[in-house]
Amino acid sequence: xxxxxxxxxxxxxxxxxxxxxxxxxxxxxxxxxxxxxxxxxxxxxxxxxxxxxxxxxxxxxxxxxxxxxxxxxxxxxxxxxxxxxxxxxxxxxxxxxxxxxxxxxxxxxxxxxxxxxxxxxxxxxxxxxxxxxxxxxxxxxxxxxxxxxxxxxxxxxxxxxxxxxxxxxxxxxxxxxxxxxxxxxxxxxxxxxxxxxxxxxxxxxxxxxxxxxxxxxxxxxxxxxxxxxxxxxxxxxxxxxxxxxxxxxxxxxxxx
Numbered sequence: 744x745x746x747x748x749x750x751x752x753x754x755x756x757x758x759x760x761x762x763x764x765x766x767x768x769x770x771x772x773x774x775x776x777x778x779x780x781x782x783x784x785x786x787x788x789x790x791x792x793x794x795x796x797x798x799x800x801x802x803x804x805x806x807x808x809x810x811x812x813x814x815x816x817x818x819x820x821x822x823x824x825x826x827x828x829x830x831x832x833x834x835x836x837x838x839x840x841x842x843x844x845x846x847x848x849x850x851x852x853x854x855x856x857x858x859x860x861x862x863x864x865x866x867x868x869x870x871x872x873x874x875x876x877x878x879x880x881x882x883x884x885x886x887x888x889x890x891x892x893x894x895x896x897x898x899x900x901x902x903x904x905x906x907x908x909x910x911x912x913x914x915x916x917x918x919x920x921x922x923x924x925x926x927x928x929x930x931x932x933x934x935x936x937x938x939x940x941x942x943x944x945x946x947x948x949x950x951x952x953x954x955x956x957x958x959x960x961x962x963x964x965x966x967x968x969x970x971x972x973x974x975x976x977x978x979x980x981x982x983x984x985x986x987x988x989x990x991x992x993x994x995x996x997x998x999x
Contacts, residue, residue: 744770744818747777749785750794751906751961753944753953759794759808766814774818782910782961786978792959806959899937899998902964904952907945913961916977917941919984920963923991931999963991967998 746763750756760778767774779785785793792806796817803809803817814820901924903917924932924939931937942949944961956964956971963974974994980987 744772744774745777745799746774746818747779747797748794749779749788749790749797751780751782751785752908753793753906753958754950755808755953755959756794759796762808762811762814763796763818766811766818766820769815769820770818780908782912782978786912791975791978794959897936897967899931899965899967899995901937901939901995902952902956902966903939903941903962904944904956904958904964905941905961907943912978912981916963916981919981919987920977920991923988924995927992928995937995965995965998970998972997 744767746767748756748760748763750759760776763776767776779788785795788795788797788802790802790805794808795805796803796809798817804813809817901920903920905913905917921939921941924937928937932939942952944950944952944958952958956966956973958964958973960975960978963977965972965974972994974991976990977987980990
């Protein structure tokens with residue numbers, strides 16, 4: 744069996760790789776796990792959201808980490824037969840282990856509810872510890888917003904998120920985005936109403952952006968106050984400079 748994990752090496756990609764490795768250890772027969780990190784190969788495969796999982800040349804999951812039951816299903820490990828819903832609740836375990844998991848699950852649920860209550864209280868008092876504790880939501884129209892401390896800021900911020908290891912395409916996206924911003928919105932930049940920032944997500948103090956903006960891949964993000972939008976389409980348009988420039992110009996303009 745051949746398994747491929749598509750991702751640039753972000754924490755989410757690493758967690759998927761570890762989860763797959765654990766489940767794959769129970770597969771009968773030989774298993775080859777490959778990690779595809781080159782952006783060109785990821786795009787060529789048609790993956791638009793990472794991490795992505797491919798099993799025997801079929802993409803079975805993108806943009807998320809499947810739970811253990813799902814991975815077992817994808818890899819043909821039949822361990823949920825005794826569980827009617829296939830939720831991976833541990834119904835197929837020995838009775839003692841099943842009861843233990845149920846008890847632990849209830850304890851974790853209580854702790855999670857308590858933590859949620861504390862987070863909501865802090866948010867209402869306006870004393871959130873950091874933007875890492877922001878409440879992220881997606882509107883019906885598909886526009887993603889994030890509630891964080893600086894929600895009243897009138898400044899439009901444009902981020903390009905990348906990793907330590909960068910390919911030619913990655914550098915080109917940053918170069919073109921910066922060029923478009925400087926060319927089309929130079930006046931706003933000079934006035935301090937717009938800033939462009941290149942961020943390395945592999946740096947420990949920058950990882951919070953992954954949850955802040957619900958990132959699933961290296962991409963461009965436009966943000967203002969409590970509103971933001973990921974411009975993931977830049978990867979598809981990078982070979983068409985005119986379309987790329989028009990796309991970025993239009994999306995940034997929507998924030999003014």
